[in-house]
Amino acid sequence: MGSTNGLINAQGKQPLLSFGVISDVQYADIPDGRSFLGVPRYYRHSILVLQRAIQKWNRQNPKFVMNFGDIIDGFCPKEQSFNAVKKLVEEFDNFNGAVYHMIGNHCLYNLPRDRLLPLLRIHTHDGHAFYDFSPIPEYRLVVLDGYDISAIGWPKDHPKTIEALKFLSEKNPNSDKNSPNGLTDLDRRFLMFNGAVGKEQLEWLDGVLLDATKSNQKVVICCHLPLDPGASSREALLWNYDEVMDVIHRYNCVKVCLAGHDHKGGHSIDSHGVHHRVLEAALECPPGTDAFGCIDVFDDRLSLSGTDRMKSTEMIFS
Ligand SMILES: Nc1ccn([C@@H]2O[C@H](COP(=O)(O)O)[C@@H](O)[C@H]2O)c(=O)n1
Numbered sequence: 560m561g562s563t564n565g566l567i568n569a570q571g572k573q574p575l576l577s578f579g580v581i582s583d584v585q586y587a588d589i590p591d592g593r594s595f596l597g598v599p600r601y602y603r604h605s606i607l608v609l610q611r612a613i614q615k616w617n618r619q620n621p622k623f624v625m626n627f628g629d630i631i632d633g634f635c636p637k638e639q640s641f642n643a644v645k646k647l648v649e650e651f652d653n654f655n656g657a658v659y660h661m662i663g664n665h666c667l668y669n670l671p672r673d674r675l676l677p678l679l680r681i682h683t684h685d686g687h688a689f690y691d692f693s694p695i696p697e698y699r700l701v702v703l704d705g706y707d708i709s710a711i712g713w714p715k716d717h718p719k720t721i722e723a724l725k726f727l728s729e730k731n732p733n734s735d736k737n738s739p740n741g742l743t744d745l746d747r748r749f750l751m752f753n754g755a756v757g758k759e760q761l762e763w764l765d766g767v768l769l770d771a772t773k774s775n776q777k778v779v780i781c782c783h784l785p786l787d788p789g790a791s792s793r794e795a796l797l798w799n800y801d802e803v804m805d806v807i808h809r810y811n812c813v814k815v816c817l818a819g820h821d822h823k824g825g826h827s828i829d830s831h832g833v834h835h836r837v838l839e840a841a842l843e844c845p846p847g848t849d850a851f852g853c854i855d856v857f858d859d860r861l862s863l864s865g866t867d868r869m870k871s872t873e874m875i876f877s
């Protein structure tokens with residue numbers, strides 16, 4: 560039992576902070592469909608999941624909400640993309656508090672970074688979408704841009720697009736670079752719908768974690784793409800999840816990594832005791848069902864109270 564209504568929790572402690580979570584809304588004004596592997600996708604219903612999430616959060620009163628990306632779906636008719644993202648952001652703004660967005664592959668199928676990021680109110684230099692904030696002195700949230708090196712979202716002639724296409728041509732021999740056919744085990748992540756954290760962002764992350772360590776802050780990492788094979792399908796992992804985790808494991812401050820993208824969700828604890836929780840997608844909720852949650856933050860754990868298809872998870876720090 561969490562304390563997401565502002566009351567003390569089962570252990571008798573008041574959380575330091577609470578925040579709402581939702582992922583992969585992937586709204587589109589199109590009939591229901593299926594993923595490549597046949598999983599039903601409810602494109603119009605997903606906005607109702609978001610609306611019910613906001614109603615509940617407004618009763619629970621978390622300090623802020625994190626949207627883990629893919630706010631609209633790649634099948635959204637392209638002439639509707641801008642207004643669809645705007646409509647969804649306006650829905651999020653019905654929450655009585657701050658909302659932090661991150662980008663995902665489906666947002667980038669719809670709009671290039673220079674149009675998408677201002678809509679999502681991600682104001683960073685050079686079109687990057689990584690940032691951090693400290694909602695209370697004891698904690699820092701770090702949002703990673705998993706499509707920093709990517710074949711989607713940057714202009715076709717951008718050095719990052721060229722780097723990503725070169726990388727994919729070396730790692731994935733299929734003509735359809737979204738196909739994992741023939742790739743084995745962890746190599747199945749080398750797909751066009753994934754991406755990587757670039758060198759500059761890795762250096763930035765290292766600096767943030769050093770600063771958090773000096774400030775005695777605990778850190779929660781948020782990224783659309785999962786960072787641990789134990790919590791995710793191989794096909795959904797960040798290309799260089801291992802390099803990112805090497806940086807994270809240099810420090811003891813990171814306690815939890817949260818992600819979306821792998822719609823079925825997952826949870827693992829890695830070899831360094833870091834929790835990885837991949838959030839179940841709002842898009843795949845059959846009509847009338849939900850997937851969102853509220854996380855209570857304590858000094859020794861994060862406690863996710865999930866609604867319906869989002870499983871509740873206690874993440875006790877080792
Ligand atoms: N096992 C798979 C999964 C996906 N693909 C390709 O990716 C595209 C997007 O997949 P969705 O799960 O979002 O539908 C899909 O159209 C395929 O091209 C694949 O080849 N093999």
Ligand SMILES: O=P(O)(O)OC[C@H](O)CO
Nearest residue numbers: 664792794795820821822
């Ligand atoms: O981003 P999607 O919706 O195309 O789905 C990605 C897959 O879930 C990754 O395995």
